[in-house]
Amino acid sequence: MWDFDHCDPKKCSGKKLSRLGLMKELRVGQRFQGVVMSPKGTQVVSPDDREIVATSGVAVVECSWARLEEIPFHKIKSPHERLLPYMIAANPVNYGKPYKLTCMEATAAALYICGFDNHAEELLSKFSWGHSFWEINGYIRTCTDPASVLAMQEVMIGEMEKEQDERRMLY
Numbered sequence: 001m002w003d004f005d006h007c008d009p010k011k012c013s014g015k016k017l018s019r020l021g022l023m024k025e026l027r028v029g030q031r032f033q034g035v036v037m038s039p040k041g042t043q044v045v046s047p048d049d050r051e052i053v054a055t056s057g058v059a060v061v062e063c064s065w066a067r068l069e070e071i072p073f074h075k076i077k078s079p080h081e082r083l084l085p086y087m088i089a090a091n092p093v094n095y096g097k098p099y100k101l102t103c104m105e106a107t108a109a110a111l112y113i114c115g116f117d118n119h120a121e122e123l124l125s126k127f128s129w130g131h132s133f134w135e136i137n138g139y140i141r142t143c144t145d146p147a148s149v150l151a152m153q154e155v156m157i158g159e160m161e162k163e164q165d166e167r168r169m170l171y
Contacts, residue, residue, distance in 0.1 A: 002059070002076055007062065011093070013103055017107075022122070023103075028072060033056040034052060035053050035110060035114075037084060045109075045113050061103070085140065085143075089102070090135075107120075112141070140152065
């Protein structure tokens, strides 16, 4: 993980995983050959990335969503930058917000999508709220390739929009 010290070290999921020996810190400018979960990615992470993750791992950018413009993404390079599909945060800070995942949630999601279920579960188990992540985002477990990930994302977005419309009708 590339850590930009935006978070409270006591609440930071990436720092906790690092302290537990489950995540390594990377230096800005350091090349990484694995999959990098980045808002600068051009394609969604999928089971097709399994071999890359198996040989080189997954990395994330540990920063505040409110301070993304401060991140030197041009110095965080990988030949395999990826986006996550539509997912909802289960963490206490951004619970229920689409795309506002912690680095632990993003890493666990990428690992699971690529077929490393046990590794994903290990990361999630280190947080009292970790089990909630799959309760909210379990749909992703049915995806088998990039097309199915994107198709499921469209289904989920459609369902969320339908629910919002129904709520608006009630008030």
